[in-house]
Amino acid sequence: MMRFVKMTVNGKTMEVGVDEREMLLDTLRDRLGLTSVKRGCEVGECGACTVLLDGTAIDSCLYLTIWCEGAEIITTEGLLARDGTLTPVQQALVDEAAVQCGFCTPGIIMSATEIVGTGKRYTRDEIRKLISGHLCRCTGYQNIVNAVERAVNECADIAERVSAEHAGDDAA
Ligand code: FES
Ligand code: FES
Secondary structure (H helix, E strand, C coil): CEEEEEEEECCEEEEEEEECCCEHHHHHHHHCCCCCCCCCCCCCCCCCCEEEECCEEEEHHHCEHHHHCCCEEECHHHHCCCCCCCCHHHHHHHHCCCCCCCCCHHHHHHHHHHHHHCCCCCCHHHHHHHCCCCCCCCCCHHHHHHHHHHHHHHHHHHHHHHHHHHHHHHHC
16 A cells, blocks of 8 residues: 655655555665665665664664654765765775775765764774674775774764863853
8 A cells, every 4th residue: 555654865855655565775766766775685684775764874674664754864865965075984985995896885874974973982893883784795894994983083083172162162
């Protein structure tokens, strides 16, 4: 049975007609043409289909689209700045040569975007655990962890600078 779901995808609010058994992965790829969302295992094992749902990284292959009523979804396409500037996570993946075939990359970008969004620092072991839901068939894990670690540190530096500036403003 068809159902209409109102949701915001990459900043655009829309109403999409979907089969009520349809997974978000299929809606994003096949109805909305957002092909950065990769179809891998389709059973929640590989992380290739990861998107942000209200700021939380989820496997879109396991999430029914009808559960997205009123939700905000972001895919890698939604991170693209108008002038083409990459996000700190994307730039770190380039700088650390962490992209081989690139199949796993959009999903990793979305999880890493959630991680750096906390503004916290994480140890290398913590980063490994946080991205352990992503399988890279090219097995370039060292460079991927290097990249996420680099982005985490850069974003934590910025968050700490901003909070020190605010503390200075408050004291003035
Ligand atoms: S396709 Fe969703 S986890 Fe593999
Ligand atoms: S870069 Fe090929 S699957 Fe990860």
